[in-house]
Amino acid sequence: MGAPQKLRAEVAAYKRRRILEEASHLFFQHGYGSTTLDMVAERLHVTKPFIYSYYRNKSELLFEICQSGIQLSLAALDEALGATVGPLERLKRMVDMVARLVIENQEYIVVYQREEKNLQPADARAIRVMRKEFDRRVAALLREGAEAGVFEIEDASLTAASIDGMITWLSVWYVPSGRLSVSEIVSHTIKLVLKMVAPSARN
CATH class of the missing domain: 1.10.357.10 (Tetracycline Repressor, domain 2)
Structure with a gap:
């Protein structure tokens, strides 16, 4: 893997990790059923489509x-x-x-x-x-x-x-x-x- 590809992979991994961290925090505080992807996006200051570019749905987030x-x-x-x-x-x-x-x-x-x-x-x-x-x-x-x-x-x-x-x-x-x-x-x-x-x- 070349340097640009490696950097892109590292950035993608970091973004996935940040989404997981915020989703986990919300699931911990409010429960899975009461947490929406809109809430996750709000905590990250991103749009919901940004989350969908890394995770298919809320269920996949829970599994991860x-x-x-x-x-x-x-x-x-x-x-x-x-x-x-x-x-x-x-x-x-x-x-x-x-x-x-x-x-x-x-x-x-x-x-x-x-x-x-x-x-x-x-x-x-x-x-x-x-x-x-x-x-x-x-x-x-x-x-x-x-x-x-x-x-x-x-x-x-x-x-x-x-x-x-x-x-x-x-x-x-x-x-x-x-x-x-x-x-x-x-x-x-x-x-x-x-x-x-x-x-x-x-x-």
Whole structure:
């Protein structure tokens, strides 16, 4: 790709990202049903046709917002699991990275939780596949740790889904002005997860 084409691609990506950010903010504040593309355009100081040049409709915007969170989580999981350390340290890194990501992208995660019911069926299925992949890979890590004797779990898949739920729920109750900092919340979450999987003698 030549320099002009690369620049155009970067500009287009930036515009798409800005549309998503403003749409996410409005969905978060007012709900998907009460938000119109006119409202998104107004926040961006553009016309509605400008939005249509990047997204087909409001439904596509919702899908892009909803899948962004799980895509970021999978990327963080890849990085954590790729570390050349034992399963315990990889689990700690995964919780740390994904918990911070969930808090930093609070609006996107909350919009997905609230508005999943408004996704097109095919879009909802695609996101569920990604979420199942996340849980599957965490479960594999838990089984590895159990075989190494550092974890004690009865059901790896159920435990993975529970860890996923615990981390995802941070987006619902986290308040930037709350008494705990992001680092304190993440540290507490790591401790809770480690208690869930620790061998009985360590509980």
